[in-house]
Amino acid sequence: MERTRAPGLALPPYEPLVEGMDMENMSRSVVVPVEPPPVQAPPRDHLAWSLCSTLYSNVCCLGFLALVFSVKSRDRKVLGDYSGALSYGSTAKYLNITALLLNIFFIILIIALIASGTITFVNLLNQQQQQQGNHPFYGPT
Numbered sequence: 001m002e003r004t005r006a007p008g009l010a011l012p013p014y015e016p017l018v019e020g021m022d023m024e025n026m027s028r029s030v031v032v033p034v035e036p037p038p039v040q041a042p043p044r045d046h047l048a049w050s051l052c053s054t055l056y057s058n059v060c061c062l063g064f065l066a067l068v069f070s071v072k073s074r075d076r077k078v079l080g081d082y083s084g085a086l087s088y089g090s091t092a093k094y095l096n097i098t099a100l101l102l103n104i105f106f107i108i109l110i111i112a113l114i115a116s117g118t119i120t121f122v123n124l125l126n127q128q129q130q131q132q133g134n135h136p137f138y139g140p141t
Contacts, residue, residue: 043086045073046093053096057103066095 050070053063073088 040082042077043073043082043089044093045070045077045085045089046096047071047074049096050092053099057099059099059102059106062095062099062102066092066099069095 046066047070050063050066054067055063058064069088069092073085073092076082076085076088
């Protein structure tokens with residue numbers, strides 16, 4: 001009897017039968033290797049990011065809320081509730097993103113206000129100096 005194999009499948013190794021032994025005397029057990037299920041990575045809780053958002057850019061208390069959700073996510077992860085941990089971690093991530101974007105917006109706004117205030121102040125000083133004419137400004141004596 002000729003053995004055929006499907007394309008891409010290798011034949012298992014075999015040993016020839018010892019003389020005087022036939023197939024009826026062999027055991028009929030089959031060994032099937034079982035692979036362990038793939039290990040699922042635990043969901044991220046973003047605790048360090050939430051702590052930094054709380055300490056450095058706590059705009060509208062969003063950093064504190066993110067910290068609360070991060071701690072809840074860590075608690076769920078410890079209890080083995082990965083779906084709950086994923087939900088709380090996702091909420092913490094979006095709160096951190098919102099706090100970061102608001103913080104960047106406020107920093108840009110403050111820089112723009114300081115720059116425009118400085119420009120306005122310098123223009124005012126120039127106008128006053130021109131109105132005074134050729135009277136030099138000597139400063140306090």
